[in-house]
Amino acid sequence: MTVNAETTMLITGAASGLGWALAQAAFQRGHRLILVDRDAAALADKSAQLAAVDPRRVTHYALDLTDGPGRDRLIEQVAARGRLDVLINNAGITHRSLAARTELKVLRQVMAVDWEAPVALTLGCLPLLRDSGGCVINIGSMAGWMPVLGRAGYCSAKAALAQFFEVLRGEVADQGIGVLMVYPSFLATPIESNALGFDGKPAAHARSSVGRVRSAEWMAGRVLDAFERGDKRLFPDRFTLMASLLWRLAPDLYHRLMRRRFAVELNS
Template structure:
């Protein structure tokens, strides 16, 4: 039986992935900072079949806690590591406190990078795959998300480099680029001062649900895909940014004009 570790597993896309993977027969290791929610979700999912599921409550930006997790798991084969835990902000860059940018980078870039590097022995033993939940914001600018765009761009570049460096070890990388999802990451977005954002998010295209996204990620994983653009709009928008960046900026400023006031 194959083993999958999912971060940010107690809600949103992580929880949808856990449910979908469980139904497909995976053994799961679930990680989340919300210990109570994680325990409740794990009990609901596993029931009496606790041999197929382990869970660990910790903040992945806590280096010591992360190192303890790695020490616990690194000597056991790991087939899939899903770096899903994330955070975003909705605030104009010029108004945003540096602490907010640091927090977003710590969660969205540093934590998945450090966890992956720590678990390379486990992934190598299973000839496993790293799945990273990126974002269309890592490919193209989005007003009000300067820190998030930066973190997701850095995530993509790091793992595209790592892909080439660990290919001979049999380790794969699947980069996932969803657009807008109906998940808690947006409901819990930070404002300019680190408190919850007070204004509703701007979006373009269809807002998909987490179950829809989870199924496509697992299908892409099973097919050995390297990159997943699950929404045609996302792919077309990324092409527009590359082929006609000035037009893209005009359209973005029109659609996200409300972000300029926050």
């Protein structure tokens, strides 16, 4: 799509972390924003901060995106307001727990938030994106490309997200709808501090990580730059790209390195 000032962007998970960083960066670049988050108080506060600068360019809807009827109402309200140029599926959750110990309700919750909700929201918004020649931006993860100990549900959801949207990309290409898949590694955002444990309660142990932990602001700038270039996929740093290649070219070596680096997960 052609990127113009005041492109209308809908950002999910917009009240904190990467979603809020994306909202600030997009606002600074002159875009109109529709902010969505389940935390009504935080969302109202963040929206008010931007509206104090220009109230015409910000609106917000408090919503748990796993609520199907609520999601449908959101789509109706967005359609009633006019055009939608960009949908950024950013909202997500994760867990830190061994696959064999994790209760199915946790795996279902991760899949509902990280796969089902963005898929359903995108399908509902396709007519609007078709009219505008718009773009869907999905915040995936390197965990969707390669296994990470203690994240079986999260890896599964992000892999499913990537596969669904790669298929959708081919199916809507002739309709003028773009798809940008973003594959960050480790970011300093609340998604990890709010990670679920094996039973759905907060995870009891600190996360393991590899590579440099980047800021949400760093990531947001790269996402918007990739969108403006018309990129189809974004591996934001060399580490992420090299790790994905290692998994494909030398999977046994990757597993040995991962077990060493994420040993705390095996003992949790």
